[in-house]
Amino acid sequence: MSAVLSSGKANLEVFADILLETGVQDRDLVVVTSDSRGSGKLTGFGKKLPAQMVEIGIAEQNLVGVAAGLAAAGKKTFAVSPACFLTARSLEQIKNDVAYSDQPVRLVGISAGVSYGALGTTHHSLHDLAVLQAINNITIVVPADNYETREAVRAAYEQNKPVYLRFGKKSMPALPHNPGDFEIGKGRVLREGDDVLFVATGEAVLPAFQAAEELELHGIMSTVISMHTVKPLDTDLLKTYADRCRAVITVEEHSIHGGLGSACASYLLQVGYHKPFHIVAIPDEPTVSGSQGEIFNHYGISAEGLSQLAMNMLVEKEQIA
Amino acid sequence: MDVKTLIQKSIQYRKRTLKAIKTANAGHTGGDLSCLDILNVLYNHVMNISPDNMQSPDRDRFIQSKGHSVEALYVVLSDKGFFPDSALDTICQYQSDFIGHPTRKIPGVEQNTGALGHGLSVAVGLALAAKMDERAYRVFTLMGDGELTEGSLWEASMSAAHYKLDNLVVIVDRNGLQITGKTEEVMALEPLGQKFEAFGYAVKTVDGNDIPALLNMFSQLPFEPGKPSLILASTVKGKGISFMEHKADWHHHVPTDEEMLIALRELDAALETQVG
Numbered sequence: 001m002s003a004v005l006s007s008g009k010a011n012l013e014v015f016a017d018i019l020l021e022t023g024v025q026d027r028d029l030v031v032v033t034s035d036s037r038g039s040g041k042l043t044g045f046g047k048k049l050p051a052q053m054v055e056i057g058i059a060e061q062n063l064v065g066v067a068a069g070l071a072a073a074g075k076k077t078f079a080v081s082p083a084c085f086l087t088a089r090s091l092e093q094i095k096n097d098v099a100y101s102d103q104p105v106r107l108v109g110i111s112a113g114v115s116y117g118a119l120g121t122t123h124h125s126l127h128d129l130a131v132l133q134a135i136n137n138i139t140i141v142v143p144a145d146n147y148e149t150r151e152a153v154r155a156a157y158e159q160n161k162p163v164y165l166r167f168g169k170k171s172m173p174a175l176p177h178n179p180g181d182f183e184i185g186k187g188r189v190l191r192e193g194d195d196v197l198f199v200a201t202g203e204a205v206l207p208a209f210q211a212a213e214e215l216e217l218h219g220i221m222s223t224v225i226s227m228h229t230v231k232p233l234d235t236d237l238l239k240t241y242a243d244r245c246r247a248v249i250t251v252e253e254h255s256i257h258g259g260l261g262s263a264c265a266s267y268l269l270q271v272g273y274h275k276p277f278h279i280v281a282i283p284d285e286p287t288v289s290g291s292q293g294e295i296f297n298h299y300g301i302s303a304e305g306l307s308q309l310a311m312n313m314l315v316e317k318e319q320i321a
Numbered sequence: 322m323d324v325k326t327l328i329q330k331s332i333q334y335r336k337r338t339l340k341a342i343k344t345a346n347a348g349h350t351g352g353d354l355s356c357l358d359i360l361n362v363l364y365n366h367v368m369n370i371s372p373d374n375m376q377s378p379d380r381d382r383f384i385q386s387k388g389h390s391v392e393a394l395y396v397v398l399s400d401k402g403f404f405p406d407s408a409l410d411t412i413c414q415y416q417s418d419f420i421g422h423p424t425r426k427i428p429g430v431e432q433n434t435g436a437l438g439h440g441l442s443v444a445v446g447l448a449l450a451a452k453m454d455e456r457a458y459r460v461f462t463l464m465g466d467g468e469l470t471e472g473s474l475w476e477a478s479m480s481a482a483h484y485k486l487d488n489l490v491v492i493v494d495r496n497g498l499q500i501t502g503k504t505e506e507v508m509a510l511e512p513l514g515q516k517f518e519a520f521g522y523a524v525k526t527v528d529g530n531d532i533p534a535l536l537n538m539f540s541q542l543p544f545e546p547g548k549p550s551l552i553l554a555s556t557v558k559g560k561g562i563s564f565m566e567h568k569a570d571w572h573h574h575v576p577t578d579e580e581m582l583i584a585l586r587e588l589d590a591a592l593e594t595q596v597g
Contacts, residue, residue: 069446
């Protein structure tokens with residue numbers, strides 16, 4: 001494990017803290033939940049600001065539709081529900097009532113990716129980045145650590161546009177940051193090196209960062225970008241570092257189809273990038289059972305898996321050269 | 322607005338709607354004609370919505386959940402002064418904002434609709450916000466009966482009753498027909514009134530093509546304090562044109578030149594009866 005990383009809270013807890021802080025100041029801030037205040041760490045919000053919490057019950061379609069109506073009436077609305085249900089059950093409401101109608105709802109997908117681990121596919125959201133990227137007028141933000149979470153929630157609150165925020169439930173160590181270096185739509189460079197470029201998002205940034213540290217011990221220098229905003233993608237930053245490095249690896253807690261990796265590949269191919277490129281994500285198969293950590297390890301979303309992959313890619317490149 | 326003027330307006334609206342559909346060579350003729358009297362009474366008598374107050378947080382809100390009956394809505398909004406009549410000739414044309422379902426690009430439209438079963442949830446959100454802010458505005462939504470098979474409407478209904486939204490008015494355009502045929506044959510809805518009552522609405526039924534009856538009905542809002550109001554408006558699909566009435570085939574059929582002549586002749590005759 002890295003020496004530079006200090007311990008932190010679950011991003012979800014940080015999200016809930018900021019929501020409460022902001023909600024006390026702004027009586028127009030409203031949280032809409034689908035029997036999900038417990039898993040969303042919002043029980044405290046509901047107790048302190050009951051008039052600003054709307055409980056919908058287990059009815060995700062109505063959750064998003066009601067949130068759109070509240071937003072249309074000027075409420076600063078956060079619709080909170082497990083990502084697996086929010087972005088599947090109510091996808092049409094997201095598409096039409098929020099994005100197409102341009103109602104500024106902040107959609108918050110909690111326990112995203114494989115956070116629910118062994119609960120199985122019903123509770124995994126490995127499709128959300130794919131489906132939402134195909135919908136016009138919605139920003140997609142997946143914070144990696146507590147710092148990015150804090151900044152992302154504040155930015156989403158201030159930005160009066162449809163946005164999807166995606167959170168896991170694991171405690172996240174603090175990654176390096178400089179004050180003021182977070183902006184929606186701009187990736188963050190966590191460390192620099194010219195051999196390998198890791199482009200990662202959300203809770204998959206940590207293993208990418210750890211892999212970079214491990215690679216350094218072998219004399220391989222890596223750049224790690226936390227691409228917290230999956231859409232709109234920071235293509236300028238991506239191209240700058242892809243050009244500089246010898247290989248690109250994308251890392252995400254999502255299906256290999258239609259997520260961050262697909263977006264990066266699509267862009268880089270069209271601007272003529274032709275160096276080794278690999279998408280590390282959950283493959284298109286029945287997902288192995290286990291905790292989030294076990295699933296990550298199984299599919300190589302780990303310091304060991306990623307550093308090994310990077311070394312293999314560089315060796316292959318030398319052989320071809 | 323007096324009853325006679327409203328009745329005349331309904332006939333004029335029918336003429337303009339048919340002409341718009343003919344020009345566009347597209348439209349939902351049957352459903353437009355069944356809900357026109359309801360839209361007429363709402364916009365000209367019941368709701369405080371006008372081009373002058375669209376920025377006011379206290380304006381009433383209207384969400385057309387049955388978005389496919391958009392030509393009727395466009396005609397009424399145009400008559401209210403939201404945009405010039407000539408805009409109706411651009412419906413469904415290349416690069417026109419006047420597409421075949423309501424969008425917020427059109428002045429007077431609050432929410433983009435078209436996918437069925439969505440309007441009520443949005444209306445619930447608007448009505449909830451009014452309660453939170455202690456504002457007196459009311460929220461009206463018009464649903465088709467064909468869309469009542471969408472599960473999301475029943476989720477929304479539960480929340481409307483749970484939050485005691487007596488500032489919410491749901492109108493069902495109960496013309497009994499959908500694209501495939503009779504609603505009761507496609508997927509039985511009855512006993513509809515009892516279902517809505519069981520979901521917590523105060524329910525009243527009305528002849529939805531009878532202007533005085535509609536005026537009387539809307540004057541009773543809210544039907545019961547602490548409950549959302551639901552108006553089961555019995556209507557005729559294709560209302561006003563003899564050969565279109567009660568015909569599922571007219572769901573989105575565009576009249577031929579000959580059919581247009583006959584239809585307009587019938588409407589002119591009806592208008593003469595009113596004026597005379």
